[in-house]
Amino acid sequence: MRIYNDADADLGLLKGKKIAVLGYGSQGRAQALCFRDSGLDLTIGVREGKSFDKAKEDGFPPVSISEATDGADIVMMLIPDEAQADIYEKEIKDHLKPGCALEFAHGFAITYGLIHPPKDVDVIMMAPKGPGPMIRRVFENGYGVPALICVHHDHTGNAKALALALAKAMNCTKPGVFEARFEQETMTDLFGEQAVLCGGYTAMIKMAYDTLVSRGFPPEMAYFEVLHETKLVTDLVVERGINGMWNSVSNTAEFGGLTRRNRVITEKTRDGMESILDDIQSGKFAEEWVEDYRNGLKRMRGLQQKDADEDIEEVGRWVRQTFFGGKE
Incomplete structure (x- = not known):
């Protein structure tokens, strides 16, 4: 290139x-x-x-x-x-x-x-x-x-x-x-947003948070471990690559991540990613998105509100305001 x-x-x-x-x-x-x-x-x-x-x-x-x-x-x-x-x-x-x-x-x-x-x-x-x-x-x-x-x-x-x-x-x-090409930019951008950056990423965070809280761990600790610290690791990946990140975290984190990650991200995950890309390439996603926009964004607003009502959001507001002077 x-x-x-x-x-x-x-x-x-x-x-x-x-x-x-x-x-x-x-x-x-x-x-x-x-x-x-x-x-x-x-x-x-x-x-x-x-x-x-x-x-x-x-x-x-x-x-x-x-x-x-x-x-x-x-x-x-x-x-x-x-x-x-x-x-x-x-x-x-x-x-x-x-x-x-x-x-x-x-x-x-x-x-x-x-x-x-x-x-x-x-x-x-x-x-x-x-x-x-x-x-x-x-x-x-x-x-x-x-x-x-x-x-x-x-x-x-x-x-x-x-x-x-x-x-x-x-x-x-x-x-x-x-x-x-236009279609390359469009399809890779949509796929990245849906499969990783905005879709897959947030779904994994929420599921990990729910797993810890359902086992009796304090919500505030769960928030720090599965949401707050994601930025720290993501910054390392962006700055140094995946292997560079491994060289920057503890040996315990590296061994645990390398030996357990395939229990979370499985071949079923790959199947889901393939179906996401299929919808993007076929135009199915574009049709759904345009239809929802012309219908007043009812589907998107409903899903957005469902996310806003979850416990992790309330805990997150408290953590950001208490420890980081966050303003909502």
Whole structure:
């Protein structure tokens, strides 16, 4: 896989370009602030509400999404995935000028055919690998997070160069940028979230907590052991790799982990992961997610509330406030 760095990207390609940043949530705000610091000409397009007010606080004069899109050379779709298709049809599609670039930070809407851009625009992606606040913090420290670029449609012949220029404006070319296809980014991102980062990870924590508490161990101790300390070990894995983590924990932890982990993560777990990936590749997950969004997020909110009502959440609030001055 080729890695692109500063020398491979020309920030001058963005000089004089009108850039519309649509959406001012976690990613939209972080990217807009970094772009502004890099000297780019930005217009923030956002609906009235909390994000609109936040953009004003940050010194931007926000406008409507359609107004921001009018005449823009680069239109950055930083609106939540689930809302992109509806907003595109109502407020963006008829305002795209020929030859512009339609840019995404995640390939969901393109991969699953929820948005069908016209043939006379470039369709690209520049996806910094990190949440908005971290992206901004690293940029302010003079560096950047790695990023991924994709080209779905190259009408002008300049699509890849534009994606690299946007990455450079975020300092992402300092650590490095790699290239992939839209569907690769979409499917690996969804799989990682569902099987490990947000789905598998939280399910394992909750089950371990319940196992200890049901055997009579204090809930506060269970919380520390199976939730709080996960960050400490995860940081070691990220910084040093899995083997580096083993070299940093006790011999007891290493022996116990290596000899017992396959009792928790079994071939049935692999079967579950395969089924998750099947749903992603077939489009079944996308259909379910879009349907729930259009149904008022009833299924997601119900599951979210079920999680919020569990004992581990109440114990966690007490632990964070008591020991770490946490604010909920």
